[in-house]
Amino acid sequence: MEYPSGYKYTKEHEWIDVTGDRGRVGITDYAQQQLGDVVYIELPEVGTALKEGQSFGTIESVKAVSELYSPVSGEVVEVNAALKSKPEVVNTDPHGSWLIAVRLSEPKEIAGLLDAAQYGSLVK
């Protein structure tokens, strides 16, 4: 699966799609492959303040549980409630399944993230 060129990536296998001062955050295709069948995602409340690298929830597959880490600092302004009943879409459409939207408080952090080519070679 291609890594969208407009997204930025972390070494912990999250992506962020930034538009203006907001970014939608999800996990990468590589991450969903490693996890296997996703069955439950625990997401934060809207309004939660996050620091870059801070855990904002957990994602569970049949065999394992993983922490989710925020690529940036900011406030959670939206959570993808549809994932409660259909967590498996993270497996079928990882780059289209955002988990949370964050209002960035430190936009310069984006420059420190990986681009699609860098991330692609990381997980090769």
Place this chain on the structure above:
Amino acid sequence: MSSPPLKKTALNARHRASGAKMAPYGGWDMPLEYSGIAAEHMAVRTGAGVFDVSHMGEIEIAGKDALAALQQISCNDASKLQSGQAQYSGLLTPNGTFVDDLVVYRLKADHFLLVVNAANLFKDYAWIAEHIASAGDAVAVDSSSRYALLAVQGPAAAGAVQPLTGVDLASLAPFSFAHGEVANVRATISRTGYTGEDGFEIFVPPQSADRVWQAVLASGEADGLVPCGLGARDTLRLEAAMRLYGNDIDEETTALEAGLGWIVGWQKPDFVGAAALRAQKTAGLTRRLVGFELVDPGIARRGHEVLAGGARVGVVTSGTQTPYLKKSIGMAYVPADKASPGTGIQIDIRGRTANAIVVPLPFYKRTTEPEGHR
């Protein structure tokens, strides 16, 4: 400290060439999943799956006093077995706790095959050898390297295997076995398994395992048979409430606490662990292994604590979100007064308290008996 290199089954190259996701298990490099745990789990419930379980250990006990020797070390009553029949049993400590659980096959009147857990093979062998030393004419042999073991499981299993063998599978009752050929390979076919479905476990020489594996896949493909890994084997066995050694039973838990009183040969005069189990039966149990369903979201995992009235009262031994029942289930040891179905308990899931309810075991039971068995 470095670990010894992982052992490989005869099918290792096949798994790797087929793109299976591999993982270490019990000292072996084993396929964890092929197409995904959920897909494989569903295939076995609705069609069929084939598993490489060659990591399992095989120990044979033979000699004219083999039955007497086995009766001492295995808690179930092997005298009930005819040649060609098998039974689930336990090797118990003097405290009635588990050295291991196993399946005992009576090959001949004085010759038994014990299939044990991979990780326990050496411990079991040493324990058996020690305990049968004084049993007269009986020897134990570790024959694990002579067998590859394939499990073909699911409602379509018989349809997949029958075209490959001259053995009449319809006449093979559950927990019985027959010798013959599968795909022109010398084989022992046993109507047993670890999934809660009808199915077969097929013992073949390791050098021919790949031929049988390929033949089963080709034969069952049209009926939805898929290759499966140990991940689905674990979720399937848990849905069927089959105990897993190291999780649900171990050297700290007795056969009675584990709800396995039915594999104890109470009529036998003696066996290792008998006195402790009889005393525990008289005194009553203080804790029991129960099944639970989570009411709140999340998955309870092995090691999570069970809470009741705010107090820590037990521990989860196995837990998963089951692909077939689509419920978050698990097993846990809880105090005997919390063991009745319907009792509310809580599970501490990484600091979050989730409500659960005790439910009867098994979680899943197939609705039809194997076709044609008489």
